[in-house]
Amino acid sequence: MTQQSKIFPSVDAAVADIPDGASIMFGGFGGAGFPNNLIQGLARKGSKNLAVISNNCGTGEGELGILFKNRQIRRVTAAFPGPGATYFQEQFDKNEVELELVPQGILCERMRAHGAGIPAFFSPVGVGTDVAKNKEERVIRGRRCILEQSIGADYAFIKAFRADKLGNLVFRKGARNFNPVMATAAKTTIVEVEEIVEVGALDPEVIVTPFVFVHRMVVAKGLRYV
Amino acid sequence: MTQQSKIFPSVDAAVADIPDGASIMFGGFGGAGFPNNLIQGLARKGSKNLAVISNNCGTGEGELGILFKNRQIRRVTAAFPGPGATYFQEQFDKNEVELELVPQGILCERMRAHGAGIPAFFSPVGVGTDVAKNKEERVIRGRRCILEQSIGADYAFIKAFRADKLGNLVFRKGARNFNPVMATAAKTTIVEVEEIVEVGALDPEVIVTPFVFVHRMVVAKGLRYV
Amino acid sequence: MSKPRLTREQIAARAALELPDGACVNLGWGIPNLTAAYVPKGVTVYFHSENGVLGMGPRAAKGEEDFDLVDAMKVPVTLVPGASFFAQEDAHVMTRGGHLDVCILGGLQVSERGDLANWRVPGARGAGGIGGAMDIAVGARRLIVTMEHTSKDGARKIVKRCDYPLTALECVNTIVTDLAVIDVTSDGLSLREVAPGFTPEEIQSLTEAELHYSGKVPEMFAAKP
Amino acid sequence: MSKPRLTREQIAARAALELPDGACVNLGWGIPNLTAAYVPKGVTVYFHSENGVLGMGPRAAKGEEDFDLVDAMKVPVTLVPGASFFAQEDAHVMTRGGHLDVCILGGLQVSERGDLANWRVPGARGAGGIGGAMDIAVGARRLIVTMEHTSKDGARKIVKRCDYPLTALECVNTIVTDLAVIDVTSDGLSLREVAPGFTPEEIQSLTEAELHYSGKVPEMFAAKP
Numbered sequence: 056m057t058q059q060s061k062i063f064p065s066v067d068a069a070v071a072d073i074p075d076g077a078s079i080m081f082g083g084f085g086g087a088g089f090p091n092n093l094i095q096g097l098a099r100k101g102s103k104n105l106a107v108i109s110n111n112c113g114t115g116e117g118e119l120g121i122l123f124k125n126r127q128i129r130r131v132t133a134a135f136p137g138p139g140a141t142y143f144q145e146q147f148d149k150n151e152v153e154l155e156l157v158p159q160g161i162l163c164e165r166m167r168a169h170g171a172g173i174p175a176f177f178s179p180v181g182v183g184t185d186v187a188k189n190k191e192e193r194v195i196r197g198r199r200c201i202l203e204q205s206i207g208a209d210y211a212f213i214k215a216f217r218a219d220k221l222g223n224l225v226f227r228k229g230a231r232n233f234n235p236v237m238a239t240a241a242k243t244t245i246v247e248v249e250e251i252v253e254v255g256a257l258d259p260e261v262i263v264t265p266f267v268f269v270h271r272m273v274v275a276k277g278l279r280y281v
Numbered sequence: 282m283t284q285q286s287k288i289f290p291s292v293d294a295a296v297a298d299i300p301d302g303a304s305i306m307f308g309g310f311g312g313a314g315f316p317n318n319l320i321q322g323l324a325r326k327g328s329k330n331l332a333v334i335s336n337n338c339g340t341g342e343g344e345l346g347i348l349f350k351n352r353q354i355r356r357v358t359a360a361f362p363g364p365g366a367t368y369f370q371e372q373f374d375k376n377e378v379e380l381e382l383v384p385q386g387i388l389c390e391r392m393r394a395h396g397a398g399i400p401a402f403f404s405p406v407g408v409g410t411d412v413a414k415n416k417e418e419r420v421i422r423g424r425r426c427i428l429e430q431s432i433g434a435d436y437a438f439i440k441a442f443r444a445d446k447l448g449n450l451v452f453r454k455g456a457r458n459f460n461p462v463m464a465t466a467a468k469t470t471i472v473e474v475e476e477i478v479e480v481g482a483l484d485p486e487v488i489v490t491p492f493v494f495v496h497r498m499v500v501a502k503g504l505r506y507v
Numbered sequence: 508m509s510k511p512r513l514t515r516e517q518i519a520a521r522a523a524l525e526l527p528d529g530a531c532v533n534l535g536w537g538i539p540n541l542t543a544a545y546v547p548k549g550v551t552v553y554f555h556s557e558n559g560v561l562g563m564g565p566r567a568a569k570g571e572e573d574f575d576l577v578d579a580m581k582v583p584v585t586l587v588p589g590a591s592f593f594a595q596e597d598a599h600v601m602t603r604g605g606h607l608d609v610c611i612l613g614g615l616q617v618s619e620r621g622d623l624a625n626w627r628v629p630g631a632r633g634a635g636g637i638g639g640a641m642d643i644a645v646g647a648r649r650l651i652v653t654m655e656h657t658s659k660d661g662a663r664k665i666v667k668r669c670d671y672p673l674t675a676l677e678c679v680n681t682i683v684t685d686l687a688v689i690d691v692t693s694d695g696l697s698l699r700e701v702a703p704g705f706t707p708e709e710i711q712s713l714t715e716a717e718l719h720y721s722g723k724v725p726e727m728f729a730a731k732p
Numbered sequence: 733m734s735k736p737r738l739t740r741e742q743i744a745a746r747a748a749l750e751l752p753d754g755a756c757v758n759l760g761w762g763i764p765n766l767t768a769a770y771v772p773k774g775v776t777v778y779f780h781s782e783n784g785v786l787g788m789g790p791r792a793a794k795g796e797e798d799f800d801l802v803d804a805m806k807v808p809v810t811l812v813p814g815a816s817f818f819a820q821e822d823a824h825v826m827t828r829g830g831h832l833d834v835c836i837l838g839g840l841q842v843s844e845r846g847d848l849a850n851w852r853v854p855g856a857r858g859a860g861g862i863g864g865a866m867d868i869a870v871g872a873r874r875l876i877v878t879m880e881h882t883s884k885d886g887a888r889k890i891v892k893r894c895d896y897p898l899t900a901l902e903c904v905n906t907i908v909t910d911l912a913v914i915d916v917t918s919d920g921l922s923l924r925e926v927a928p929g930f931t932p933e934e935i936q937s938l939t940e941a942e943l944h945y946s947g948k949v950p951e952m953f954a955a956k957p
Binding site: 164168171172173174175176177178179180195196198200204225227228259260261 | 451
């Protein structure tokens with residue numbers, strides 16, 4: 056019973072309760088590993104005023120693009136919004152969306168810290184740059200550092216290749232990217248996955264995300280925007 | 282040529298240059314994943330005045346025990362010295378060896394931080410306990426935390442199950458434990474491994490420690506102290 | 508007080524009833540480790556170990572031990588379907604990050620506000636050892652402490668304020684002893700159950716901290732020996 | 733100055749000569765990304781990508797693309813033997829933690845003390861984007877910047893002090909441009925090579941920061957177009 060309860064019958068069911076104002080992380084990088092079915096479901100659901108965390112801000116209407124087009128996003132934390140993020144860029148230029156630009160590795164690390172119960176850390180990345188603005192600076196063992204805060208979210212939308220019925224996940228090649236770390240950093244992690252196999256069918260040595268980090272799953276054929 | 286140069290002909294050759302006063306991390310937990318052949322080699326080599334980092338402090342003469350018996354260790358950072366660490370305990374009671382006792386997860390995290398270029402972090406673990414002594418305390422988003430420093434070493438001695446000739450590593454079951462994180466945190470990581478296979482023989486999806494973290498390898502049949 | 512108290516195994520068996528179906532659970536050394544044997548039928552629990560295993564099954568049968576697959580007490584174990592291996596630092600992402608549903612640790616002292624001391628007896632010889640206890644105590648979603656209610660020499664272990672070296676502050680949710688089940692609440696200690704044959708007043712007399720209770724306090728489950 | 737400078741491909745080909753055999757290397761967008769095609773015969777280099785790949789091979793042939801296997805520019809690539817996949821945060825353990833031998837980034841400005849500005853043109857429309865550049869610049873054991881020596885409108889890009897938004901302070905080791913190879917030393921900028929047909933004085937006139945050189949400065953390698 057416990058084992059079945061994570062599997063949702065449809066993408067729409069998996070995102071049916073996302074409220075206005077929710078914070079959501081989205082996996083994906085370079086066109087690979089985006090939870091595009093979940094994103095489309097969220098577009099249909101229409102939740103507004105979202106605070107999102109994602110490496111980039113979509114490509115045309117693809118990936119996060121549709122959520123910007125629908126004006127569902129109030130604030131975004133990203134490392135590289137991207138030249139193809141036309142809807143985001145348009146709203147950014149008009150001050151209609153708030154952006155926190157974060158170095159990509161630090162974005163990963165802030166999420167990992169949240170998942171790992173580490174509220175803050177000192178890092179040399181961004182010292183002396185715009186990124187250091189309003190951050191505490193301190194020299195640690197001779198190295199200038201700034202204090203970075205961990206970052207979590209209400210939801211993580213991620214894409215995995217294969218899951219077992221418990222929620223253990225494996226990924227495929229470069230589509231792994233941000234997905235595993237986001238799974239650790241959200242209160243509710245929702246996974247779209249190509250295939251769900253029986254418990255025990257995945258080799259315990261190769262599971263990348265243990266099921267403890269996974270709360271909802273839905274099977275969906277991968278959607279890609281190139 | 283580059284590919285072959287990491288493979289050493291013998292355990293003794295792999296540890297031949299460890300100087301007196303070196304800092305060394307040792308993998309292993311619960312009898313599994315200890316680099317016991319390298320430890321025996323270091324005992325034969327006889328380097329003294331070592332500062333070591335290890336979850337525990339040996340079991341009789343096994344694991345780190347032989348190095349304590351030989352009085353090669355000046356200082357140890359550990360989470361759980363262990364009731365079987367007779368040589369360590371004897372020297373500890375006489376103030377002949379220095380101990381820094383660290384919560385196990387924080388020990389991992391401090392090593393990971395070093396490997397990840399994060400000089401320090403705030404953690405709630407140990408607040409209000411002996412572990413907090415002489416550490417800066419700060420409330421972060423409502424939670425009391427203490428500042429922990431990253432920790433690295435000159436060498437990591439680790440045990441893997443299988444390597445390819447480049448140094449990509451896979452581990453076996455619970456013998457993985459501290460080994461991968463230590464590989465990231467030392468200037469020189471030395472691996473004893475049951476078997477070295479051709480480059481390309483390990484599935485890129487299941488490699489746990491990429492070769493960039495591995496500097497020396499030696500094939501040795503696993504030694505275990507139960 | 509010569510009435511029989513619960514055995515260590517009975518404490519473990521009672522603690523096992525606190526585990527919800529599907530829970531991910533870490534067990535400390537000693538009595539907590541015994542809990543694994545008493546998970547009720549129909550309840551599936553996934554045991555986590557700090558060395559990087561989620562989904563440990565029962566101890567390995569004689570002759571079938573794999574010494575690369577051990578629990579945190581170094582005992583060879585088995586795996587249940589759905590188990591996974593990972594590195595020690597990731598095992599502690601789970602402990603410290605609040606991803607485990609229930610953790611059970613042993614205790615030397617627990618205070619009325621839920622402070623735990625469990626890693627060192629003051630004045631004892633030797634270095635002591637923290638192991639994973641501090642990370643676990645800080646991060647557990649729900650922390651249960653199992654221990655004898657009083658020490659071998661009769662000292663009370665549930666106290667107003669711990670004077671043993673602390674493991675973590677305000678971390679304990681429930682205490683299961685050989686005499687009682689006690690919840691730590693924002694109002695102090697609430698006596699939920701007493702061992703068969705004991706009265707709340709008897710339990711209070713063996714407890715330094717004040718226990719809250721009213722009316723008849725139910726009896727603890729005591730497994731058949 | 734109408735003498736021919738090196739092309740972008742020739743800059744990349746010259747930068748490729750800086751890669752030692754066996755090196756683990758990260759390439760940024762633009763000219764750096766072109767470098768992969770020019771690694772000298774007999775030299776094996778392992779390309780790293782921030783999305784969690786070490787050991788990227790050449791671009792995938794038409795019809796053989798796997799869009800789960802892309803580089804940081806979203807281009808489908810192949811793998812070399814010994815490649816591995818890992819998560820993005822682990823990819824940045826490698827960048828920030830100093831585990832990559834050489835990183836090559838593009839540049840908008842480099843200062844005489846090795847400060848780099850490469851992610852945003854002041855006053856340009858749009859949000860800009862940092863990507864992995866700051867982690868890479870801070871952590872690279874050796875950082876090479878490849879860029880045109882002057883901007884399209886003739887502005888000098890090797891400056892006393894960057895006035896564009898910075899990527900990282902004192903991070904650049906070597907600058908490879910269409911006119912010169914310059915090392916950043918503790919004494920300032922050292923002109924190591926000049927483009928064929930150019931004199932050190934001509935390079936200095938196109939460089940705001942002072943260049944150190946003495947005697948005859950060797951010519952840069954300029955790959956056949």
